[in-house]
Amino acid sequence: MEALKSIALLDSGVGGLTVVKEIFKQLPEERIVYFGDTARMPYGPRPHEEVRKFAMQIIDFLQTQDIKLVIVACNSASAAGLPYYQENVKYPVVGVIEPGIRAALSHTTTKKVGVIGTEGTINSGAYEECIRSLDPAVEIFSLACPLFVLIVENNLIGAKETRKVAEEYLRPLKEAGVDALILGCTHYPLMAEVIQEVMGPEVRLISSAEETAREAREILNDRKLLNPSSDNSCHHRFFVSASPENFVEIGETLINMKVKAYQVILPAI
Amino acid sequence: MEALKSIALLDSGVGGLTVVKEIFKQLPEERIVYFGDTARMPYGPRPHEEVRKFAMQIIDFLQTQDIKLVIVACNSASAAGLPYYQENVKYPVVGVIEPGIRAALSHTTTKKVGVIGTEGTINSGAYEECIRSLDPAVEIFSLACPLFVLIVENNLIGAKETRKVAEEYLRPLKEAGVDALILGCTHYPLMAEVIQEVMGPEVRLISSAEETAREAREILNDRKLLNPSSDNSCHHRFFVSASPENFVEIGETLINMKVKAYQVILPAI
Numbered sequence: 001m002e003a004l005k006s007i008a009l010l011d012s013g014v015g016g017l018t019v020v021k022e023i024f025k026q027l028p029e030e031r032i033v034y035f036g037d038t039a040r041m042p043y044g045p046r047p048h049e050e051v052r053k054f055a056m057q058i059i060d061f062l063q064t065q066d067i068k069l070v071i072v073a074c075n076s077a078s079a080a081g082l083p084y085y086q087e088n089v090k091y092p093v094v095g096v097i098e099p100g101i102r103a104a105l106s107h108t109t110t111k112k113v114g115v116i117g118t119e120g121t122i123n124s125g126a127y128e129e130c131i132r133s134l135d136p137a138v139e140i141f142s143l144a145c146p147l148f149v150l151i152v153e154n155n156l157i158g159a160k161e162t163r164k165v166a167e168e169y170l171r172p173l174k175e176a177g178v179d180a181l182i183l184g185c186t187h188y189p190l191m192a193e194v195i196q197e198v199m200g201p202e203v204r205l206i207s208s209a210e211e212t213a214r215e216a217r218e219i220l221n222d223r224k225l226l227n228p229s230s231d232n233s234c235h236h237r238f239f240v241s242a243s244p245e246n247f248v249e250i251g252e253t254l255i256n257m258k259v260k261a262y263q264v265i266l267p268a269i
Numbered sequence: 270m271e272a273l274k275s276i277a278l279l280d281s282g283v284g285g286l287t288v289v290k291e292i293f294k295q296l297p298e299e300r301i302v303y304f305g306d307t308a309r310m311p312y313g314p315r316p317h318e319e320v321r322k323f324a325m326q327i328i329d330f331l332q333t334q335d336i337k338l339v340i341v342a343c344n345s346a347s348a349a350g351l352p353y354y355q356e357n358v359k360y361p362v363v364g365v366i367e368p369g370i371r372a373a374l375s376h377t378t379t380k381k382v383g384v385i386g387t388e389g390t391i392n393s394g395a396y397e398e399c400i401r402s403l404d405p406a407v408e409i410f411s412l413a414c415p416l417f418v419l420i421v422e423n424n425l426i427g428a429k430e431t432r433k434v435a436e437e438y439l440r441p442l443k444e445a446g447v448d449a450l451i452l453g454c455t456h457y458p459l460m461a462e463v464i465q466e467v468m469g470p471e472v473r474l475i476s477s478a479e480e481t482a483r484e485a486r487e488i489l490n491d492r493k494l495l496n497p498s499s500d501n502s503c504h505h506r507f508f509v510s511a512s513p514e515n516f517v518e519i520g521e522t523l524i525n526m527k528v529k530a531y532q533v534i535l536p537a538i
C-alpha cells in the first residue's frame with residue numbers, strides 16, 4: 001500500500017507559494033508539502049547563520065513528510081547556505097538564486113541587470129558571484145528592498161503607500177537603465193504589477209519560480225522520480241509556524257485553490 | 270516514486286502510545302503517525318460532543334499524512350463517537366473499547382469483570398452495553414478513576430501518593446471479587462504495576478492494546494494493506510498540541526526509541 005512522494009518547499013512565509021504556483025503549472029502530477037516560517041519572518045534582516053539553522057530545522061520537519069526533493073523557495077535562505085543544505089540533506093536540494101540568474105542572462109541585451117532582494121540576500125553577494133561566474137561582462141545593479149516582504153505578508157500590495165515605497169526603492173535601478181530586473185526574493189512576484197509600473201514596460205521582470213520549477217522537473221526526471229498519476233489536489237500540505245489565517249488568505253488568492261494550513265511550533269534554537 | 274502508508278493513532282496524550290508499543294510488536298513493518306492532544310487533555314471530564322469534535326479535527330489532520338487506517342487509541346474518544354468517526358472518515362477506524370472487552374471475556378471465569386476508565390468513558394455506558402451484547406451473564410463493576418490520566422501525563426506514576434490514590438479508587442472492585450479488570454483508558458497500562466499491586470496477583474489486568482493491534486492487523490490483512498518492508502523506525506511521526514517535552518520524555522521510556530514530536534496548534538472549535 002503505497003503513497004506518492006512529495007516535493008518539499010520552504011520559505012519565510014507566503015513568498016515560496018510563487019514557486020508552488022509554477023510547480024502546479026509545470027508539474028501538475030506532483031504533490032507538494034510547504035512550510036512557511038511565518039513566526040520568524042522576515043528572514044532578510046537575520047544573520048546568515050541563524051537563517052541557515054532555521055532552514056535546516058524546517059527541512060528536518062519536512063523530511064518527516066515522505067518527500068523526494070527540497071526546494072529552498074526563499075532567496076535569503078538560499079543565499080545563507082544552499083551548499084550547506086545540499087551536504088546535510090539526503091534528498092536533492094534546489095535553491096532559487098541560480099535559476100533566476102539563468103533566466104535573466106537569457107533576457108538581457110544591454111548586459112545591465114538589476115537585482116532586488118532582502119538585505120540578507122543582497123549583502124551575501126550571492127547574486128554578484130553567480131552572475132560573474134556565468135557572464136563576467138554583465139553589469140550588476142543590486143539593491144535591498146526590505147519593506148517589500150512585509151508589504152506582501154501583511155496584504156498591503158494594493159495600498160497607495162506601496163507605490164511610493166516602490167518608486168523610492170527602484171529609482172536607482174531605473175536610472176541605471178537595466179533591461180532585466182531579477183526579483184531576488186520569492187515574495188516579490190506577488191507585487192510584480194507595481195514593480196513593473198514603476199520600472200516601465202521596457203524592463204523585463206525575472207521571477208525565479210519558472211526556472212526553479214524547471215530545474216526541479218529536470219532533477220526528478222533524471223532520477224526517475226516523477227509521479228505517474230495526476231490528481232493530487234487533496235494531497236498538498238501546508239504548514240506555518242504562526243497563526244495560519246493570513247497565510248491562507250494570501251495563499252488561496254495566489255494559487256487559486258483551497259488552502260488548509262496547520263500551525264507547527266518550531267522550538268527556539 | 271512511492272512511499273509506504275501509515276497507521277494513524279490519536280489520543281488525548283501519551284496513553285495511545287501503549288497501543289503504539291503493541292503495534293510495533295505485532296506489526297514491526299508498519300509506519301505510524303501519532304497525535305497526542307496534550308493541549309486539551311484530559312478528555313475524560315469533557316462532554317461527548319466536544320470530544321467527538323476534537324477527535325474529528327485530529328483525524329482531519331492525520332488524513333494529510335498518507336494514512337490507511339485510524340486507531341482511536343483513546344477510550345474517551347472511542348466512547349464519545351466511534352460509529353460517528355467510522356461514518357465520516359474514508360479509512361477504516363478502529364476503537365479500543367470492544368477489543369479490550371473481547372480480551373476480558375476470554376479471561377474471566379468468575380464472570381465478574383471490572384472496568385476502570387475516565388468519567389466520560391464510564392458515564393457513556395459503552396462498556397456495559399458492549400459487554401451485555403457479547404455475554405449477558407457477566408456482572409460488570411465499573412468505576413471512574415479521573416486522576417489516573419493526570420498522574421500518567423505528569424510523570425507521577427512512581428510517587429507515593431499514587432499508590433494511595435489507587436488504593437482508594439480500586440477498593441470497591443477488589444471487594445467485589447472481579448477476576449478480570451479492564452484498563453478502560455489507554456493511559457492506565459502505564460500504571461499497571463501499581464494497579465496490579467493494589468488488586469493482587471489473582472486479578473488479571475486487561476489492556477486493550479494487544480487486541481486493538483490484532484484487530485488493526487486483521488483489517489489491513491483483509492484489505493491487503495499490510496506493508497512489505499521492515500525498516501520504518503525513521504518514518505514514525507509524532508505530533509502533539511502542547512509543548513512536546515513531557516510527551517517525549519514519557520514516550521521514549523515507554524516505546525524505547527528516540528521520539529521527535531512536533532507541536533501542531535489546532536484551532537479552537
